[in-house]
Amino acid sequence: MATSKIYIGGMMCSHCVRRITMALESVESLKNVKVDLDTFSATFDTDKDIDKQIIKKALEEEGYSLKKVADN
Numbered sequence: 001m002a003t004s005k006i007y008i009g010g011m012m013c014s015h016c017v018r019r020i021t022m023a024l025e026s027v028e029s030l031k032n033v034k035v036d037l038d039t040f041s042a043t044f045d046t047d048k049d050i051d052k053q054i055i056k057k058a059l060e061e062e063g064y065s066l067k068k069v070a071d072n
């Protein structure tokens, strides 16, 4: 199990946090999703390599963007 961190565009309030959390939780391989409003980021655990396009699409469907995937 590896932890990944992503940075998200368009996040402004706790309502966004809830929507983004639900969007990421809908991606089957992501577990333990935590969205942080202060740093406009989210962390989650995965047991395989993350599919950036699937995450990007899940965020874009809710009106947010995937700005960056952190290296670690």
Ligand SMILES: [Cu+2]
Pocket (backbone or CB within 6 Å): 011, 012, 013, 014, 015, 016, 017
């Ligand atoms: Cu909001």
